[in-house]
Amino acid sequence: MSVPGTARKSPPPTDALGIDALARLNTVFGLPGFRGEQEKIVRHVTDGGNCLVLMPTGGGKSLCYQLPSLLRQGCGIVVSPLIALMRDQVAGLLELGVNAAVLNSTLSWEEANDVERRLLAGDLDLLYVAPERLVNPRCLAMLERAEIALFAIDEAHCVSQWGHDFRPEYIGLSVIAERFPDVPRIALTATADDLTREEIAQRLGLTDAPRFVSSFDRPNIKYEIVDKTGAQKQLQTFINTRHPNDAGVVYCLSRAKVEDTATALTKAGILALPYHAGLDARTRETNQDRFINEDGVVIVATVAFGMGIDKPDVRFVCHLDLPKSVEAYYQETGRAGRDGKPSTAWMAYGLQDIVQQRRMIDESTGSEAFKRVSIGKLDALVSLAETIDCRRGRLLRYFGEETTGTSCGNCDNCVSPPKVWNGSVAAQKLLSCAYRTGQRFGAMHLVDVLIGRLTDKVKQFGHDKLSVFAIGSELTEKQWRAVMRQLVARGFLYADADNFNALKLTEEARGVLRGEIELMFREETGGAGRAPRAKSRRGDLAAPRSDNADADLVTRLRSWRAGVARERNVPAYVVLHDATIDGIASEHPTTLSQLREIQGIGDKKLEHYGADILAIVNG
Incomplete structure (x- = not known):
């Protein structure tokens, strides 16, 4: 049976969809409203449309398929690449009162059979499936017998050979469009350049689907x-x-x-x-x-x-x-x-x-x-x-x-803007040194020659007799390494992997040697980075918090949360997010209705934890 607040029904008329989605967003997820492109995506998918979603991590991608799965008839099938992700997301959904389950290699035969039975009986709102499991003929045949609300392909960049995290098992997901052409598909990723986006669209049958691209900015x-x-x-x-x-x-x-x-x-x-x-x-x-x-x-x-x-x-x-x-x-x-x-x-x-x-x-x-x-x-x-x-x-x-x-x-x-200096002459000296020593030596030897260090190797090859010997004594070894790094970074030098990483000139280096290219280099930095923040030594429960939050109350709420998490065998953030704790510690709610107004407190959270939280606030 579906839990209260997630009962199945056909999608509402388009003019009523916004109201219904907002109501479910608040009652289930405890959120007052959508962020960015979320509302457009939810409307589009709930109406039966396919789409490709590019949204930064932490931008609310999961809501874009979780909420339509609750609004549409049937169960949302979420393709997810990692067991840990499935486990944690399902734990979080169960805390919200959503009927969710996983289907992956960690389940026994009896457990997997029970999940399949619940799916076919219409008792699931969301089912997380590993890609290799989904493309199995037996699983596909089972899904054809079930009522499917949508398919969500998470971490969709894994389907692209041009992506940074290509996974061969994702290639088979093209079968979704072939076997379930009338079920909406939503592919989601936080990272994809133009080349990767095109391949995702082609492989998942989304070439004609709209693309919702949120800002990639993570200002925090x-x-x-x-x-x-x-x-x-x-x-x-x-x-x-x-x-x-x-x-x-x-x-x-x-x-x-x-x-x-x-x-x-x-x-x-x-x-x-x-x-x-x-x-x-x-x-x-x-x-x-x-x-x-x-x-x-x-x-x-x-x-x-x-x-x-x-x-x-x-x-x-x-x-x-x-x-x-x-x-x-x-x-x-x-x-x-x-x-x-x-x-x-x-x-x-x-x-x-x-x-x-x-x-x-x-x-x-x-x-x-x-x-x-x-x-x-x-x-x-x-x-x-x-x-x-x-x-x-x-x-x-x-x-x-x-x-x-x-x-x-x-x-x-x-x-803290970096200082820059004109490194054109230094670059000419370094490139000349690499050239005159035969483009056969690595960074350490070139530095020795430039600063005039008379090592056995320098003497062995007679490099102390060259015109470039000691012409760079005005810079330190560390500074010369920085010059080398920036020349390699800009494509004027390259390390020959077949010759012990000997530094060699590229064709573009000619312009530097002729004085046709001016090079401005950043001064070398180091250490742990700039602008350290003040230390916080409040023990293991320390965390950044809102300026208005009651520090003592934050500590007590986090301690309570840790105990609940251990008891329920779930991550602490599944019980309450830090932001929700901060909200409670800032607002000091004294009634259940006031607590319900805190972001992240939905109906089920209020039912499960409301009395305990108020006791801590009022204690």
Whole structure:
């Protein structure tokens, strides 16, 4: 049976749809109104239309298919790539009084059979299905016997070979349009450039469907990129000074680096856990569950971790290695601040990161076309890292969003504009040094020659006799490395992976050597980043909160929430979001009707927790 507030009915007339949708939005989800494009999307899908939705993480994508599933006849089928995402979203929906279930490999035969029985009996509002399960002939045959409200393909960028997270099992989802042509389809993603959008539309049969593109801006996230000078120490300083006791994610490229970084953070007194594919399944699951369910846990992971993680109170995402593309960077940093509260995207970046990523592309088994696209995507990310302008503006323009060109006020370049200097002469010296030494040597040797360091290797090759020996003594080793990095980033130098990463000149370097190109470089930065916030040492329950919130009440509500979450075996945010706790602590409701007005308190939340919350407020 459907729960109260989610009873099945045919879609209301178009003129009544807005009223019905708003009423259900408030009674079930406890929200006073829609955000951005949500209302248009909900109307379109509820009326039976197909669409492609591009909306940033934390922008409310899930509501765009959850609400139409409640308004339309039948059950909404949600294709989701990760078990953790399914589990957490279903737990949250059950708390709201929505009949939801999952169908994936974690279920026993008896459990899966019960879910299928409930679907065919019309007892489910939403069913989350893994892509490989959905395309199974038996599952497709079962779905044809059920009444389906819609198909939602979440993380739709996984269908594209040009996307940053391609998953072969998503290719088979084209069968949905073929087998269920009259059931509305909604594909959703937070990251897709034009090439990826086109492939999503083609593979999922959405070429003629409207595209709803929300702003990609995440104004609550501060973007910071610093020069890598000792990444682990820089990371420790960043966490200790900026986000003590906060939940965060740290991304590393290799499993070994994940382990080393997690160990170093733990030794520094930071609660950090590793996550990568080399760990046994039990350890991965335990560490992920602790991150989701406990406060203040830092997870150190490869990019295998995070897609679909629905934890709203991640306060920071750090990168100790360069991601593959702007899309990957945006997707990964977007896991911070889903609740809309101030959060940080911090990355330490150096010359070796560029060299390493280019080598991985060169050595990949992809086609030449794929390699060209991959290099283009990497170059765009490197440009974001090297820019002296607003990082947010450059990020948004990458996704085709027009910007005013003014300061965003919440990235490192805008908060503390970098100093720039004319590096044209320095670039000429470095390029000349690389050329005259035969374009056979790496960064360290070129620096030795430039600053006049008489090493055994310099003497062995007679480079101390060259005209370029010691012509760069006015700059330090660190400054020369920064010049190298920026020349590689701008395409005047490249590291030859087949020759021990020897630095070689590109054709474009001629213009620099001839003095036809003026180069302005940013001065090197370092450390943990700019503008540290004040420390918060209120223990594991610490979290940013509204300026009007009663701090003591926030602590008591979070403590109560933690107990309820343990008792119900769900993440704490499934019980109440931090923003809802802040609202309660700011408004101090004394009656159930006043509590019902707090955002995030729907009918079921009020029924389940209203009396307990008021007792805490009035206690």
